Amino acid sequence: MATLEPPKTIMNDDGQPNGEVPDLSQDALLDMYEAMVTTRLLNERGMKLQRQGRIHFYVGSMGQEASHVGFGAALKETDWYFPHYRDTGVAVLRGASIEEMVHQCYGTAEDHIQGRQMPNHYSFKDINFYSISSPLSTQIPHAVGAAYAAQIKDDDVVTGVAFGDGSTSEGDFHVAMNFAGVWNTPTVFLCQNNQWAISVPTEKQTASESFAIKAKAYGFDGVRVDGNDVLALYQASREAVEKARNGGGPTLIEAVTYRMGPHSSSDDPDRYVPQEDLEAWSNRDPIDLFQAFLHEQNHLTESEDEALRERIKDEIQAGVESAENAEGPTIDSLVEDVYAQVPWHLREQADDLKRFYGERPDMDGGH
Ligand SMILES: Cc1ncc(C[n+]2csc(CCOP(=O)(O)OP(=O)(O)O)c2C)c(N)n1
């Protein structure tokens, strides 16, 4: 087996460029940084809220903020994004507000999906951010289908789709890769190889020498990129997105990264993640690298950085207060947003449920 080339990188361990830096305005760089920091801070607060019993689940992205933000930043706003469940940063980058995300985590009446999804499984149609899915890989054929539709309609749309290393073992991944290759669809695939699928390490996941190489079998290119280097991720994604937009077909990007937190709030990684691996990867924490780059290149001062973090924390706190004072979705909403006219048997069931809770006010079951 040929020796694997190291993943493409731009920043060294001190966040200083050792390669050509992509042409990005200061505003664009700072937007990416804000999205990464917001994701980390939401993650920290979300895990605490879950431990306090205030929300029932959280799936974080500690260590993977650069992987998805660098990728998302390379797409145009009119392109569609099909997220992995760790991709909070792309929703932020596309304009989702912290308040709406916190309401979603609580499943309030102000959550526009009305508590229909698990916490932080966002869905924002107005910003072309497709619904996050808990069942693995379902978004991958959807992204290829949407790209194929755009190709037929001659719409200027590229679809970007993200998933994990474990997700490549699902049939949906292979079906989607095959159709993308055959139809030459404008799709860019991002495999966030964080080395784990819950407690299953990558060596038990695949016998391939990398995840990127899987693209070869489907007739297109795969590239391995340092997933903790937001600039390298952006650069590789930019090239792939432009190629897709110009009719050059799909690309698979493997972001080589590490899951620095638990799989989710339901997991105890101390039982299987080697401490020394975690320590080694935390020396290339994606936020620390980008922070050092921005400071050194005079894009952000330490006090501006501090003020940014305080503002985000305040927004999260305001979101929590707003969500905790909001009503839950109404019982009627259970049946009213599926059919144009609610069928009689669903109306009857909703009325029964309202009567049930009406007689038991102590149960706080709905209104
Ligand atoms: C179809 C399906 N099978 C199994 C699961 C249970 N499950 C949830 S997350 C996960 C691991 C996914 O690993 P990976 O794709 O590497 O993503 P990561 O969590 O590491 O980001 C599994 C097996 C699921 N959600 N859906």
Ligand SMILES: [Mg+2]
């Ligand atoms: Mg994984």
